[in-house]
Amino acid sequence: DPEAQVAAPFARPSWTPGGGSPPLTSLLTPENPTALVSWRWESPPNVTISGFIRYAKRVESAEILWITPGGKTFVLASSKDTDMLRVDIDGRDMSFKQSLGLSPFEDAAKTLFPERGSYTLAALPADNIEEARVTMEMPGKKRGLLGTDQRGRDVFRLFLFGIRISLLVGITATLLAAVIGLGVGLSAGYAGGLFDALVMRVVDILLSIPTLPILMVLAGLWGKGLWQLVFILGIFSWMGTARTVRALTLSLRETCYVENLRSLGAPTFYILRRHLLPEAFPLLMANVALGVPAAILAEAGLSFLGLSDPRIISWGRMLQEAHGFGAFSTGAWWLILPPGIGIAVICLIFLDIGRTLEEMADPRLKKEMAR
The missing domain is CATH 1.10.3720.10 (MetI-like)
Incomplete structure (x- = not known):
């Protein structure tokens, strides 16, 4: 669909020098409950997290954590006494910003990506995971051969x-x-x-x-x-x-x-x-x-x-x-x-x-x- 939004608005062509990050995706699976993200650019325009984690048996607390290079930890999603944790987050949502302790006018992406370095996306507890598919997408400021328009279309x-x-x-x-x-x-x-x-x-x-x-x-x-x-x-x-x-x-x-x-x-x-x-x-x-x-x-x-x-x-x-x-x-x-x-x-x-x-x-x- 040519009308579909594929990246952030006004993303530059991927072959141009400078201009910020390309789009990245980090994925949690049962084999990899922890994902490392090497970030070398400015903060992305937005962050989205979606998916689920199913445990073999009920756990007291299930969480998805985001750890910055400086050691600061953010709880992206959590659930008590459950065998499944579902997550569907958009960094622009007011409720998500409030969960991070931000005001409605602050940028969640800048808070989650305050600097360049290695970030960690982790599922806790990491054992007894029966099935998992959690995707964290960072639409970059570069996209495709000719970039994106004002609505994020290719x-x-x-x-x-x-x-x-x-x-x-x-x-x-x-x-x-x-x-x-x-x-x-x-x-x-x-x-x-x-x-x-x-x-x-x-x-x-x-x-x-x-x-x-x-x-x-x-x-x-x-x-x-x-x-x-x-x-x-x-x-x-x-x-x-x-x-x-x-x-x-x-x-x-x-x-x-x-x-x-x-x-x-x-x-x-x-x-x-x-x-x-x-x-x-x-x-x-x-x-x-x-x-x-x-x-x-x-x-x-x-x-x-x-x-x-x-x-x-x-x-x-x-x-x-x-x-x-x-x-x-x-x-x-x-x-x-x-x-x-x-x-x-x-x-x-x-x-x-x-x-x-x-x-x-x-x-x-x-x-x-x-x-």
Whole structure:
């Protein structure tokens, strides 16, 4: 689950120098009723203890102790006249802080880890233990390849899930725009006359309207769902494809074989489907590849402005949350660079693919680039 908390908030990537401790886990078992913890860092952000100890027979008192390098002993859990000791402790719990003699505003982790050195986690009594599984977890200030965000989630996992959403929105919205643009461009270019002029004026008007404000208004009116966003991006991205396909159709409409087909009484739909569409398809694919970066950037912009579904993880949403929780001001670069670089790299890849497809569809472009 990418939403699961895996470590302390704002934990740095594990490969960075400094920045505190990695996450550690200490385990008590029947074979090892005492565990040594070598601590070489500052105090962890939190401590959790969970598990149980079952004895072969009842004991007067069962305890789990924590001994600091200075010899100070803390009773983490205890029970009288029992054959089983259960423990489920979070260092942030008020009751646990009170059991350590702390106020609600003091940090239990700093009290349990006052210095660097060797600590001891021990179960008493250590004999007659039939079954035991006690885990003491110290979520460190370093975690994983890209650290954690403000909620302790793994940034690398969020980054991978963001690829899926960004590509889904970018490709789907661009395909929708390509289908609309293909239909409008073919019909306007082949029909010509007043219909062509009217359609092109509508295209010019839509191209003159600033896209982002319109997308913001429609996203606010139609909701923040994923498919609403895809639909909004698709219906406001088809104009460029329509003009390109229309220009190609105008040139093909006057060719000899199209004139011959018309003179033989071939239906318009047959001419468009059988002859003009295959000619326009390579150029259409190039336009699709070139349109994906624009859709990805638009989705990232809307997500950054808070106009996308907050339940969906995307690179734009990651940047929006990083900005909202102060990553830019606190220097938490591992929350900013991965989604930012990811958006840039994906856009450059699709731009390169689109340029290559354009050169394949029109070899004259390759000659112009070679000059």
